[in-house]
Every structure is written in structure tokens, then in C-alpha cells.
Amino acid sequence: MTAKLHPRVQPHFEMVLARNPGETEFHQAVFEVMASLTPMIGTRPEYAQWSVLSRMCEPERQIIFRVPWLDDQGRVQINRGFRVEFNSALGPYKGGLRFHPSVNLSIIKFLGFEQVYKNALTGMPIGGGKGGSDFDPKGRSDTEIMRFCQSFMTELYRHIGEYTDVPAGDIGVGGREIGYLFGQYKRITNRYESGVLTGKGISVGGSQVRTEATGYGTVYFAREMLATAGQSFDGKRVVVSGSGNVAIYAIEKVTQLGGTVVACSDSDGYVVDEAGIDLDLLKEVKEVQRGRLSDYATARAGSARHVVGGSIWDVPCQVALPCATQNELPESGVRALLANGVELVAEGANMPTTPEAVALLQEAGTPYAPGKASNAGGVATSALEMQQNASRDSWTFEATEERLEAIMTSIHAQCVETAEQYGDPGNYVMGANLAAYTRVADAMVLLGVI
Known part of the structure; x- marks a missing residue:
């Protein structure tokens, strides 16, 4: 951590360290955003108050669960599942699922925290969350992956929904895994809620360009x-x-x-x-x-x-x-x-x-662009998939890519304009963090202390 925090922000970071010991990836993500707030403190001091910043760093909900499944030899395997629903001020929680042996609570929290700001930059009405498991799909058969996904969704289904929390894919979770997850959700709920997951196959309500989007x-x-x-x-x-x-x-x-x-x-x-x-x-x-x-x-x-x-x-x-x-x-x-x-x-x-x-x-x-700005295309297209599911519509590849291009151009413009507004032209980190933080903080203030 090379930057210094504003004296009004430092206590918030110390609280994050105290309440989340050992979560180094999460600490890193929070520090980066907090370090960008310094030029804002003079003009918008309310954004550094406990009522906003402290809530911004505390997930609304953290879910950890056991995922038991049978491998092809009939042996019981146990993995740990996570879903961190971080902030819903702008809309339902939205963010991917990662299946990788490195997954732990710190990584899911850092990803969820980043997702809040990334989603805000898209301009779409979506909040931020993230989930996954320490399950490693590498070397596993299709049937083993299917059994794991079905067990994972058997617990997760009660926490998600198109107006609550909409997962998607991430590392280790592609169209195959999303298909198995959606199939189990459909089976358990007896409802064809295609908007509950994004990154689906085209034949079950997926969006063109979603594979290519990020x-x-x-x-x-x-x-x-x-x-x-x-x-x-x-x-x-x-x-x-x-x-x-x-x-x-x-x-x-x-x-x-x-x-x-x-x-x-x-x-x-x-x-x-x-x-x-x-x-x-x-x-x-x-x-x-x-x-x-x-x-x-x-x-x-x-x-x-x-x-x-x-x-x-x-x-x-x-x-x-x-x-x-x-x-x-x-x-x-x-x-x-x-x-x-x-x-x-x-x-x-x-x-x-x-x-x-x-x-x-x-x-x-x-010139350096942080991921919350430059890789927001994936979640932006997931939000477009949600739009299509909600309206029972399907867009062409060309129309969807045009929307994606417009969103990414808009995010770039926001970063440039915000960095210039706060006196550091060309600083994409500051531009992305402050543009996103402002949008989320304004929504949180309007919603009251919740």
C-alpha cells in the first residue's frame, strides 16, 4: 500500500483491518478506493462520514455453506460455497461465481467490493455481489461438475432471484456450469425464471456477445x-x-x-x-x-x-x-x-x-486503467441479458455489441471527466473510483440508514 489516506478516512480503514483480519485481498481493494477519496473530502466531506463510508465497506450479507457431492468413484467430496451480497443501493446484487481452489472469503469480498463500483460505472440499475467455491473443475468429468453444480445450487437458490441477486460466471464457471446451475434452480423452484442467472446459453435465454463481452x-x-x-x-x-x-x-x-x-x-x-x-x-x-x-x-x-x-x-x-x-x-x-x-x-x-x-x-x-472500469463489459452485457429476459426479448449480436461499445465508451468518458474535475487529468484510477463512489453514495443517502 504505497499511497496515504486522508486523516478523515484513515479511521475507516483501520476499522476494516480490525473487523476483517487476514483478508489481504479485501484490504487491498478497500485501500485503493479510500486512497482516491482525498480530493473529494474538501468539496464533499459527507462522503467520508461513518454513515456512508463505513457501510460501504461492510457487506449487507455474507453467506457461507457446505457443498457435498459424489465423485465418479462414489466418494463423498466436500467443498465450501460463498455468496457475498455486498451492496444493493443501485439494484439487485449482481456478480459472478468463481470455482477455483484459491477461493476464500477474502477473495470473494474483494471481488464483491470491486463489483459494486464496476456495476455503478455501467450506469445500469444493478448492485454488487460475488460468490463461488474452492471447487476445482480442472480434471473433473462433466458428470462430476454437474453433480457439484447441482449441490451448490441446492443451497444457493434460496438466496437469489431476478429482483434479489443475479449471479453469473467467472473463473471456472462458463456456459456449461451456468447451464447446470440454472437447470437445478428451475427444478427446485418449478419456475422458468431466466433472469435469475446470466451467461446462459442462447437457447435458454442467454444474450449474444456475453461470451465475448469482458x-x-x-x-x-x-x-x-x-x-x-x-x-x-x-x-x-x-x-x-x-x-x-x-x-x-x-x-x-x-x-x-x-x-x-x-x-x-x-x-x-x-x-x-x-x-x-x-x-x-x-x-x-x-x-x-x-x-x-x-x-x-x-x-x-x-x-x-x-x-x-x-x-x-x-x-x-x-x-x-x-x-x-x-x-x-x-x-x-x-x-x-x-x-x-x-x-x-x-x-x-x-x-x-x-x-x-x-x-x-x-x-x-x-496510462493505466483499473479493472473496475476497463473490464466492466462483462457485467454490462449481463445487465443487457437481464433486460432481454425481463421483456421476453432477444437482440442480435450486432445490436448487443453496439450497446456494449456505447457503455464502454461512456465509462471511459466518466473516468476522464471525473479525474479532470478533481484535478488529476489522466488518472483513470481516481476517475473510476470517484465516479462510481459518488453514484453509490448518493443512492445510499437517499435510502436512509439501512
Whole structure:
């Protein structure tokens, strides 16, 4: 934590530390927002009062439950499920479910806290929440994943609803998992409430572009950042970390806009393809075969090489898009990027850049977009899916992508205008945090002390 907090804000952070011991990811997310409040204190001191800020940092509801299920050998397995319903001032809780062995309460709370502000930036009437489990879908059969999802929903169903809490996918939760979850919800409730989950398949009320939305949205935001400097993606050399859903569709949109993505990564290492990542091959390896990037490198032996371990941030690029997971871009990674002439960093994952790395980017004057702004395309399109479900309607791919592009352009404009309003032009972190915080705080004040 490199920044300092305003004296009126410091007691709030100390209370967060005291009430949430050991939750380092949650502390990091809260500190980042609180550090941005300093320029607002002079003009809007009420936003630092206990009545707003202390409630902003305390989830409205935290749900933890046991998830028992049978594996293919008939053995009982036990996982832990979470749903943190953080803030509903703007609308029903909205946020994804993450299935990954790293999941714990701190991570779910940090994700839920970030989700509140991300959702506020979209301008859509949705609050923020997050959930998931320490279940690892990697290496599990489809039937094991189905059994787990059914057990998970058997507990979760009583806490969600289209006017209460609307989960979606995240790491480890794609269309397959959402389908199993929705099927169990439908079975238990005997109601076809398609608006209760987003990220569904098209045939059961899903939205066009939802699969592509987070990756596309990140690139649209980065495009607007480049445009403020009179540039575009045309001819830019780009590195995208990760090789899951967000990374794949970020790569696709960068390529459509004229850039060349030369590297992406997975948990085993990273691949560099100087000819540009072959998107069709990457999709085949990761989405169809559920393989590793080493398989991609083998298939592209003429132009690609696979690096085991190491840091993808050592690969020279002009635009860096961290799209994998939290705290994946450390200070050492930023130093390597700056040494190689990086011009812009935009987050496709949630909080992938460490505080020290963010400070280094800002000291260098390198434009940097936090995930709550640049990766909001996923939840924005989830809200569009909710609209379609509520009206029993279905939009075309083109119409939905047009809405997504307009939302991301609007979020960029909010960040720029708010940063300028508070005297720090080009500071996307401040712009995103203060624009979102203001909208949520105003709603909380109107609703009274609840």
C-alpha cells in the first residue's frame, strides 16, 4: 500500500483491518478506493462520514455453506460455497461465481467490493455481489461438475432471484456450469425464471456477445485510451496474459482493430508467437480440447515458442492487457514493461496489478486503467441479458455489441471527466473510483440508514 489516506478516512480503514483480519485481498481493494477519496473530502466531506463510508465497506450479507457431492468413484467430496451480497443501493446484487481452489472469503469480498463500483460505472440499475467455491473443475468429468453444480445450487437458490441477486460466471464457471446451475434452480423452484442467472446459453435465454463481452469491453476501453493520445491499435504490438474466456476475446478484438497479439499465458507458462496468436488454433486448444498452451506451441512450431514459468511481462509490447487473475502483474513485471517501451496498460482481470506496480505506472506517466472500469463489459452485457429476459426479448449480436461499445465508451468518458474535475487529468484510477463512489453514495443517502 504505497499511497496515504486522508486523516478523515484513515479511521475507516483501520476499522476494516480490525473487523476483517487476514483478508489481504479485501484490504487491498478497500485501500485503493479510500486512497482516491482525498480530493473529494474538501468539496464533499459527507462522503467520508461513518454513515456512508463505513457501510460501504461492510457487506449487507455474507453467506457461507457446505457443498457435498459424489465423485465418479462414489466418494463423498466436500467443498465450501460463498455468496457475498455486498451492496444493493443501485439494484439487485449482481456478480459472478468463481470455482477455483484459491477461493476464500477474502477473495470473494474483494471481488464483491470491486463489483459494486464496476456495476455503478455501467450506469445500469444493478448492485454488487460475488460468490463461488474452492471447487476445482480442472480434471473433473462433466458428470462430476454437474453433480457439484447441482449441490451448490441446492443451497444457493434460496438466496437469489431476478429482483434479489443475479449471479453469473467467472473463473471456472462458463456456459456449461451456468447451464447446470440454472437447470437445478428451475427444478427446485418449478419456475422458468431466466433472469435469475446470466451467461446462459442462447437457447435458454442467454444474450449474444456475453461470451465475448469482458474481453471485447477491455479492448474498447483501451481503444478510447489510445484515442485520447491520437493513436489506435493499428500496428500495435500487444501482450495479453491468460488464455481463458477474457483473454481469448480480448485477442480477437485487438486483432479486429489492427493490433498484433504476440503472447498469452496459462498456469504452466506463456507462449510467444511472433507471427501473431492464431486465434482459431487457440480456441481449438483451450475451448474444445481444454488443452495447454504447450499444445498450441507444438502445433505452431514454425513461429511459436513455449516458455515454462517465467514472466509474460518480459515480452516487449506497446499495449499490455492483464486478463488472468488478481495480483499477477507485480512491480518487477511493470519495470520490465517500461524498459521495453510499454505505452498503455488496461486490466481485463479483477485487480491483476499490485499496488506497488500501479504506483510505478503512475509515476512513469503510463496510462493505466483499473479493472473496475476497463473490464466492466462483462457485467454490462449481463445487465443487457437481464433486460432481454425481463421483456421476453432477444437482440442480435450486432445490436448487443453496439450497446456494449456505447457503455464502454461512456465509462471511459466518466473516468476522464471525473479525474479532470478533481484535478488529476489522466488518472483513470481516481476517475473510476470517484465516479462510481459518488453514484453509490448518493443512492445510499437517499435510502436512509439501512
